[in-house]
Amino acid sequence: MASTSSSMVGSGSPVLKWVLRLAVVGYLFFLVGWPSALIVRRTFEGGTQAFSDALHDPDVTHALQLSVTVALVAVVINLLFGVGMSLLLVRYEFPGKRALSALIDLPLAVSPIVVGLALVLVYNPRYGWFGEGLDAHGIQIIFAKPGMIMATTFVALPLVIREVVPVLEDMGDDQEQAANSLGANGWQTFWRVTLPGIKWAVVYGVVLSLARSLGEFGAVKVVAGNVSGETTTAPVLVQQKYQNFEQQTAYAVSFMLVAAAVVCLIVVALLRPSEHSQSRRLAKNDAAAKEIP
Amino acid sequence: MIWFSLLVLIPLAAVVWTAGEDGLGAFKDALTNKQTFNALKLTVLSSLAVTAVNIVMGTVIAWVLVRDRFPGKKLIDLVIDIPFAMPTIVAGLVLLSLYGAESPLGLEWNNTRKAVLLALAFVTVPFVVRTVQPVLEEMETDVEDAAASLGASRATTFRRITLPTLAPAIFAGATLSFARAISEYGSLVLLSGNLPNRTEVASVRVYSSIEGGNQQSAAAVATILLLVALVAIVVFDLIQRRLARRG
Numbered sequence: 001m002a003s004t005s006s007s008m009v010g011s012g013s014p015v016l017k018w019v020l021r022l023a024v025v026g027y028l029f030f031l032v033g034w035p036s037a038l039i040v041r042r043t044f045e046g047g048t049q050a051f052s053d054a055l056h057d058p059d060v061t062h063a064l065q066l067s068v069t070v071a072l073v074a075v076v077i078n079l080l081f082g083v084g085m086s087l088l089l090v091r092y093e094f095p096g097k098r099a100l101s102a103l104i105d106l107p108l109a110v111s112p113i114v115v116g117l118a119l120v121l122v123y124n125p126r127y128g129w130f131g132e133g134l135d136a137h138g139i140q141i142i143f144a145k146p147g148m149i150m151a152t153t154f155v156a157l158p159l160v161i162r163e164v165v166p167v168l169e170d171m172g173d174d175q176e177q178a179a180n181s182l183g184a185n186g187w188q189t190f191w192r193v194t195l196p197g198i199k200w201a202v203v204y205g206v207v208l209s210l211a212r213s214l215g216e217f218g219a220v221k222v223v224a225g226n227v228s229g230e231t232t233t234a235p236v237l238v239q240q241k242y243q244n245f246e247q248q249t250a251y252a253v254s255f256m257l258v259a260a261a262v263v264c265l266i267v268v269a270l271l272r273p274s275e276h277s278q279s280r281r282l283a284k285n286d287a288a289a290k291e292i293p
Numbered sequence: 294m295i296w297f298s299l300l301v302l303i304p305l306a307a308v309v310w311t312a313g314e315d316g317l318g319a320f321k322d323a324l325t326n327k328q329t330f331n332a333l334k335l336t337v338l339s340s341l342a343v344t345a346v347n348i349v350m351g352t353v354i355a356w357v358l359v360r361d362r363f364p365g366k367k368l369i370d371l372v373i374d375i376p377f378a379m380p381t382i383v384a385g386l387v388l389l390s391l392y393g394a395e396s397p398l399g400l401e402w403n404n405t406r407k408a409v410l411l412a413l414a415f416v417t418v419p420f421v422v423r424t425v426q427p428v429l430e431e432m433e434t435d436v437e438d439a440a441a442s443l444g445a446s447r448a449t450t451f452r453r454i455t456l457p458t459l460a461p462a463i464f465a466g467a468t469l470s471f472a473r474a475i476s477e478y479g480s481l482v483l484l485s486g487n488l489p490n491r492t493e494v495a496s497v498r499v500y501s502s503i504e505g506g507n508q509q510s511a512a513a514v515a516t517i518l519l520l521v522a523l524v525a526i527v528v529f530d531l532i533q534r535r536l537a538r539r540g
């Protein structure tokens with residue numbers, strides 16, 4: 001918030017200002033705003049009829065349940081793994097650490113289809129690297145829930161870590177060392193000192209992962225295969241319904257998915273200011289502490 | 294570590310391995326197959342175009358959000374996050390409502406290349422904006438004011454002072470949006486019609502190879518996509534460094 005009323009740059013020529021405003025509003029309106037509004041209007045064209053129809057369709061309820069289950073399990077895995085991984089990356093030194101932290105972002109740059117393909121190649125029961133062995137033990141991963149959970153976990157993997165790592169780095173390990181020297185064991189230190197410090201970053205990461213997991217389409221579609229009905233998640237169902245000319249149902253399910261994601265975003269927006277001001281305050285305290293000789 | 298390897302590293306290695314099993318044969322087949330080559334070409338060119346649009350529009354949007362003040366700004370802030378929150382398949386549906394058949398604008402862009410550009414632009418809106426915005430917020434205007442008071446024109450001030458400061462953020466956002474654009478799948482399924490040689494992108498090509506049971510050619514195209522992403526990351530990083538140094 002650096003711009004002040006005295007700023008010459010901020011108060012440039014009014015023509016340019018209006019051109020920029022218009023460009024921004026126009027671009028976003030045509031690309032995002034108008035289409036989104038249209039879809040909402042079409043969903044509610046027949047009142048809430050589309051919703052009650054959709055919710056009475058067993059395909060829809062099954063897909064929604066499946067999506068929620070898969071997303072929740074994936075988020076829990078990412079939560080545990082993400083916090084552990086962040087601690088590992090920030091607090092410990094080991095060979096290959098730099099490579100690992102570069103690889104963490106990899107899932108964001110990989111096409112969901114490629115994610116699906118990768119998992120199929122390794123865990124396929126017929127010719128996968130591990131698939132045959134697992135299949136012999138009666139464990140099926142591809143074309144079943146475990147595979148879908150893995151695919152979802154894969155695509156949402158970096159989200160928790162990216163939130164937690166900077167906070168952990170900011171926090172430093174002074175307090176943890178103090179706790180240790182006062183006789184706390186590792187678990188107590190984590191529970192009483194580390195976790196409260198990274199609490200908001202973790203919540204933020206979890207909410208983002210949840211939004212991402214609910215909407216995952218490509219990767220899940222590849223690993224879920226065509227076991228009709230059984231492994232159809234909500235986003236895949238949207239495609240099927242739309243292509244079967246059941247547009248109203250497709251719109252209704254889409255609306256539910258978007259509503260869930262928007263709720264996630266609003267939660268994040270509400271959390272963010274508090275976290276922000278807190279870190280600013282910490283930074284100020286830090287600066288003040290440094291000035292004292 | 295083991296979990297990370299099982300989930301990410303080994304499967305991705307399997308893709309590269311499968312593609313390279315017969316030496317470079319699979320890659321050669323992929324690149325000499327006209328349909329695959331066209332899909333890759335379309336993907337890379339559209340992604341570059343969309344990234345260029347994002348570099349300009351994203352910076353302008355971030356600028357307006359930080360430096361300008363007008364009613365409804367909060368709303369714009371919210372709208373920018375919509376593409377991020379929307380499941381990709383829904384993004385396709387949404388764009389179809391305005392640019393598809395029965396369009397209120399009378400534009401029937403579905404199943405054309407314009408649709409591919411639209412979808413990619415839609416899903417990549419937030420990236421540049423969200424990386425540039427915090428940097429612009431932190432940046433003080435006093436250097437710009439000083440330049441202006443010393444007689445630099447607005448264009449000069451922007452080019453010599455503002456742009457070099459923002460360049461790293463702009464290119465970080467551009468890298469993200471390019472990586473996202475070349476790997477996009479969900480939003481294109483309904484919108485682009487996936488016409489071979491015309492609107493079929495690389496991800497769709499990979500999917501149809503998997504469906505057709507041709508894992509090796511799927512893996513070859515997937516590996517090429519990974520390589521393109523890698524090259525892009527390096528190139529964008531180089532451009533960004535050069536720009537930052539010029540300031």
